[in-house]
Amino acid sequence: MKTFGIIVLPGSNCDSDCFYAVRDYLNQDAQYVWHEERNLDKYDVLMIPGGFSYGDYLRPGALARFSPAVDALVKEAEKGKLVVGICNGFQVLTELGLLPGALMRNKNLKFICKYVDVQVENAHTPFTSRLKMGQTIKLPVAHKDGNYYVDEDTLQQLKKNGQVVLRYSEDVNGSVDRIAAVTNRQGNVVGMMPHPERACDPLLGSSDGMYILGSMLDHLLKGGF
Amino acid sequence: MENSNTTPLWRTLGLTDLEYEQIVSGLGREPNFTELAMFSVMWSEHCAYKNSKPLLKMLPSKGQRVMQGPGENAGVLDIGDGLALVMKIESHNHPSAVEPYQGAATGVGGIVRDIFAMGARPVVLMDSLRFGSLGEGRTNYLFEQVVAGISDYGNCIGVPTVGGEIYFQDCYQKSPLVNALCAGIVEQDKMQTGKASGVGSPVLIVGATTGRDGIGGASFASQELGEDAEEKLPSVQVGDPFMEKLLIEACLEAYETGFVVAVQDMGAAGITSSASEMAARGEVGMELNLDCVPLRAEGMAAHEILISESQERMLLVVEKGKEDQIKQIMEKWGLHAAIMGRVTDDGWLRVCYHGEVVAQLPAQLLAEGAPQYIREGIPSEHLKDIQDLDVTALQPPADLECTLLELLKSPNIASKAWVFEQYDHMVRTDTVVRPGSDAAVVRIKGKHQALAFTTDCNATYCFLDPYEGAKAAVVEAARNLSMVGAEPIGITDCLNFGNPEDPAVYWQMQRCIEGIRDACQVLNIPVVSGNVSLYNETELGPIFPTPVIGCAGLIPDVSRVCTMGLKDDGDVVLVLGE
Amino acid sequence: MAQARVYVTLKKGILDPQGEAVKNALHTLGYGNIDEVRVGKYVVLTLQDSSDSEALKNTVEEICKKVLTNPVIEDFSFEIVEG
Amino acid sequence: MAQARVYVTLKKGILDPQGEAVKNALHTLGYGNIDEVRVGKYVVLTLQDSSDSEALKNTVEEICKKVLTNPVIEDFSFEIVEG
Ligand SMILES: Nc1ncnc2c1ncn2[C@@H]1O[C@H](COP(=O)(O)OP(=O)(O)O)[C@@H](O)[C@H]1O
Numbered sequence: 013m014k015t016f017g018i019i020v021l022p023g024s025n026c027d028s029d030c031f032y033a034v035r036d037y038l039n040q041d042a043q044y045v046w047h048e049e050r051n052l053d054k055y056d057v058l059m060i061p062g063g064f065s066y067g068d069y070l071r072p073g074a075l076a077r078f079s080p081a082v083d084a085l086v087k088e089a090e091k092g093k094l095v096v097g098i099c100n101g102f103q104v105l106t107e108l109g110l111l112p113g114a115l116m117r118n119k120n121l122k123f124i125c126k127y128v129d130v131q132v133e134n135a136h137t138p139f140t141s142r143l144k145m146g147q148t149i150k151l152p153v154a155h156k157d158g159n160y161y162v163d164e165d166t167l168q169q170l171k172k173n174g175q176v177v178l179r180y181s182e183d184v185n186g187s188v189d190r191i192a193a194v195t196n197r198q199g200n201v202v203g204m205m206p207h208p209e210r211a212c213d214p215l216l217g218s219s220d221g222m223y224i225l226g227s228m229l230d231h232l233l234k235g236g237f
Numbered sequence: 238m239e240n241s242n243t244t245p246l247w248r249t250l251g252l253t254d255l256e257y258e259q260i261v262s263g264l265g266r267e268p269n270f271t272e273l274a275m276f277s278v279m280w281s282e283h284c285a286y287k288n289s290k291p292l293l294k295m296l297p298s299k300g301q302r303v304m305q306g307p308g309e310n311a312g313v314l315d316i317g318d319g320l321a322l323v324m325k326i327e328s329h330n331h332p333s334a335v336e337p338y339q340g341a342a343t344g345v346g347g348i349v350r351d352i353f354a355m356g357a358r359p360v361v362l363m364d365s366l367r368f369g370s371l372g373e374g375r376t377n378y379l380f381e382q383v384v385a386g387i388s389d390y391g392n393c394i395g396v397p398t399v400g401g402e403i404y405f406q407d408c409y410q411k412s413p414l415v416n417a418l419c420a421g422i423v424e425q426d427k428m429q430t431g432k433a434s435g436v437g438s439p440v441l442i443v444g445a446t447t448g449r450d451g452i453g454g455a456s457f458a459s460q461e462l463g464e465d466a467e468e469k470l471p472s473v474q475v476g477d478p479f480m481e482k483l484l485i486e487a488c489l490e491a492y493e494t495g496f497v498v499a500v501q502d503m504g505a506a507g508i509t510s511s512a513s514e515m516a517a518r519g520e521v522g523m524e525l526n527l528d529c530v531p532l533r534a535e536g537m538a539a540h541e542i543l544i545s546e547s548q549e550r551m552l553l554v555v556e557k558g559k560e561d562q563i564k565q566i567m568e569k570w571g572l573h574a575a576i577m578g579r580v581t582d583d584g585w586l587r588v589c590y591h592g593e594v595v596a597q598l599p600a601q602l603l604a605e606g607a608p609q610y611i612r613e614g615i616p617s618e619h620l621k622d623i624q625d626l627d628v629t630a631l632q633p634p635a636d637l638e639c640t641l642l643e644l645l646k647s648p649n650i651a652s653k654a655w656v657f658e659q660y661d662h663m664v665r666t667d668t669v670v671r672p673g674s675d676a677a678v679v680r681i682k683g684k685h686q687a688l689a690f691t692t693d694c695n696a697t698y699c700f701l702d703p704y705e706g707a708k709a710a711v712v713e714a715a716r717n718l719s720m721v722g723a724e725p726i727g728i729t730d731c732l733n734f735g736n737p738e739d740p741a742v743y744w745q746m747q748r749c750i751e752g753i754r755d756a757c758q759v760l761n762i763p764v765v766s767g768n769v770s771l772y773n774e775t776e777l778g779p780i781f782p783t784p785v786i787g788c789a790g791l792i793p794d795v796s797r798v799c800t801m802g803l804k805d806d807g808d809v810v811l812v813l814g815e
Numbered sequence: 816m817a818q819a820r821v822y823v824t825l826k827k828g829i830l831d832p833q834g835e836a837v838k839n840a841l842h843t844l845g846y847g848n849i850d851e852v853r854v855g856k857y858v859v860l861t862l863q864d865s866s867d868s869e870a871l872k873n874t875v876e877e878i879c880k881k882v883l884t885n886p887v888i889e890d891f892s893f894e895i896v897e898g
Numbered sequence: 899m900a901q902a903r904v905y906v907t908l909k910k911g912i913l914d915p916q917g918e919a920v921k922n923a924l925h926t927l928g929y930g931n932i933d934e935v936r937v938g939k940y941v942v943l944t945l946q947d948s949s950d951s952e953a954l955k956n957t958v959e960e961i962c963k964k965v966l967t968n969p970v971i972e973d974f975s976f977e978i979v980e981g
Contacts, residue, residue: 023479063395067832477832837965848948858920862932
């Protein structure tokens with residue numbers, strides 16, 4: 013049994029989505045981690061869920077940086093632990109500088125909630141190993157600020173290093189190069205705008221999110237950090 | 238009490254001479270200014286239902302599943318397995334006409350608080366909207382801003398907006414309607430009420446600080462929007478969905494302790510309404526000290542604190558001696574919680590400020606003493622002409638294909654994806670049938686049963702024949718639910734009308750309510766909560782009568798949900814009914 | 816080319832939840848000496864020069880009222896910089 | 899009391915969808931002479947006065963860098979007004 017720590021920031025609202033996905037569909041130990049927690053040793057994976065941490069005030073993800081648990085998460089990430097930021101979590105990770113780039117207001121300036129197709133750009137990451145290169149999966153998005161920006165130089169590096177993990181099949185929000193998910197250079201930290209945790213039960217329209225959660229589990233079971 | 242010009246103060250505050258007399262005779266003395274301000278908001282149409290209460294009594298509100306009918310913050314229905322469904326709909330029409338973004342946002346905030354005030358976790362939002370024709374006047378602006386307001390607020394608090402309705406029609410040109418429905422789920426033994434009890438129990442004000450927002454908003458909402466509506470702007474309230482999200486979590490955690498005796502949200506008329514209604518329901522009194530209220534603005538007068546409509550606040554009555562535990566929970570969530578009073582046994586609301594008693598009123602008189610008006614409804618003269626349409630004299634359209642395309646182009650028929658894609662309708666991972674179907678379906682994790690929701694009303698029908706139109710709204714709602722496989726179990730209704738002092742409008746309201754009553758009786762669906770919004774009219778005249786029906790249904794087995802998409806080649810198509 | 820710099824602020828007395836949240840964050844970070852934070856908008860318009868500076872001013876004023884602000888809850892001020 | 903007025907703008911070269919939308923709206927309304935619109939933030943901090951104006955400046959600078967802006971996409975400038 014692996015332990016997934018789900019960071020609960022004031023304003024997180026997909027914390028329970030992550031919790032049930034991990035507990036009921038991945039059948040692993042899901043635990044909420046209050047944002048004032050300082051020791052995150054015992055978790056095998058850390059997740060920053062979607063939502064509106066601190067109301068998304070100022071900039072989405074900007075104020076979450078100052079929670080002690082997020083501080084501790086940075087240290088765990090540096091040690092090489094798997095860290096996943098979904099939606100607002102992705103925004104937090106870029107604000108922290110753990111991931112390159114920034115997430116800006118969607119091109120149409122509106123919140124977008126719908127299923128989208130995404131393609132796998134790198135199947136050799138701890139988050140995508142159950143998928144094939146180029147495979148298309150169906151995941152929901154639900155965000156107002158998912159328009160991923162990086163400058164041209166960084167983009168070339170990301171591509172060269174295989175840090176672009178998922179791309180939207182069609183332009184959804186104006187993201188540079190239709191990027192939907194990126195990892196850090198080391199490959200243990202991922203941020204993604206689509207919600208795999210919302211796509212674990214065919215009853216709700218798709219279970220493709222299980223590929224991503226399952227890949228992480230495989231990685232841990234193979235003895236990955 | 239008169240102010241400088243000769244209009245008596247009570248009239249400028251929206252009370253009639255007769256109402257003022259009733260206050261004086263009920264009190265046995267003249268009210269002071271603070272007290273009069275409190276009466277003016279509590280006896281407004283918005284809070285007191287002066288014109289609608291006698292009519293609302295007609296609605297059937299009993300049934301095997303009904304655990305709480307009208308009279309509390311929201312209605313409650315037994316859905317089996319020890320669970321209950323809490324639901325209510327509410328209008329925020331007038332605020333949205335003035336400031337559509339904030340008006341709609343705070344409308345969502347208000348209805349959500351009603352639901353968690355009953356102890357339930359809010360799990361579903363819906364919105365029923367009416368605007369003028371697209372492209373005319375401020376319609377596009379109002380429409381975009383209202384949708385943005387609902388989207389930003391609902392998405393932030395993490396409650397999925399799973400459905401609703403939108404119509405564009407000229408009669409709403411200057412009187413848009415914004416009705417929001419919220420439903421929640423609670424374990425039956427954890428239900429909360431707004432009934433204060435326990436002499437000496439501390440009264441806590443929790444959540445946002447109190448400022449001058451929306452002062453007089455409640456009485457404002459009960460007046461027709463005149464040409465000078467924009468002048469009344471300072472009363473605009475600003476919503477803080479982040480605060481609301483914290484408030485939801487903190488309150489639900491506080492209820493878990495079992496130490497919360499009673500709780501109510503502060504909507505219209507703020508501290509005044511929540512305190513007096515909680516005291517009146519519990520047949521107790523309350524002593525309040527305004528010096529303890531965390532304020533946001535400087536130099537606020539007693540009446541301003543008492544009737545402020547600052548959003549995202551709750552009033553809690555807590556077991557004596559347990560206040561620190563509750564405060565700790567609130568502080569964990571970063572919220573203010575201040576002890577501002579205690580429960581007394583004498584039925585009076587006694588308010589102190591700066592060491593003086595500034596108001597002293599019987600809670601019952603304030604909360605429930607407003608007069609009720611039974612008027613005479615008279616159908617409008619020219620209704621007959623409109624109704625006398627000889628359908629057989631109409632020519633069928635020459636080019637049916639063209640007509641079909643014309644119809645599909647109508648914003649009233651076209652896809653509403655532009656709207657519902659702006660709403661997070663999937664958060665909480667329970668939305669089984671998403672917007673775009675007859676009714677939305679939401680599962681309950683770990684249970685077999687699921688819930689279905691719809692809102693319906695065709696106001697043109699109601700205009701042509703209020704009785705038949707309202708009946709049709711109920712029946713349509715029931716039909717929509719049965720289409721997804723649900724049995725309709727309860728209704729919450731939002732009655733939007735023009736000025737009830739106009740006999741033709743009063744008649745519409747009367748007939749609509751009769752229509753709802755009769756349909757509910759036949760279908761055996763109780764009305765467990767609702768809301769009335771009157772004075773929806775401008776110089777352009779009253780809106781069409783718009784009794785929006787929000788209906789909840791129960792699906793015994795979530796795997797048996799039916800959606801409307803065609804499924805497979807060769808499936809047989811049947812037509813049922815006549 | 817002229818540049819109009821427009822400052823949009825929430826009216827006094829109108830709740831600024833964003834400002835409140837930033838203030839709280841700053842306090843947490845140890846900046847206790849911050850009494851208030853208000854977050855508004857800063858809009859920069861680049862306009863084709865008009866020889867008539869009075870007309871330019873009127874245009875910007877009009878744009879502020881009609882488009883850039885919501886008069887119900889916001890105030891504005893602006894300055895025009897030539898260059 | 900001192901007031902720090904902070905202007906946050908998107909870096910040059912970064913597409914500003916909000917500014918674009920405002921520009922298009924202005925063009926539709928007939929303001930054809932608008933070449934560009936950029937929408938940024940205007941943050942007003944009210945600080946307890948410090949006798950040391952250099953220290954005050956440093957504090958504000960720090961706050962801008964740490965909290966008020968995201969250096970990947972934003973620039974800032976500020977001024978301090980006493981009073
Ligand atoms: N149309 C209606 N049908 C049934 N009950 C109604 C209707 N309108 C209002 N009620 C009930 O009357 C009570 C008072 O209404 P409410 O809207 O809660 O007042 P407030 O303005 O304080 O929110 C509630 O219990 C509500 O359910």
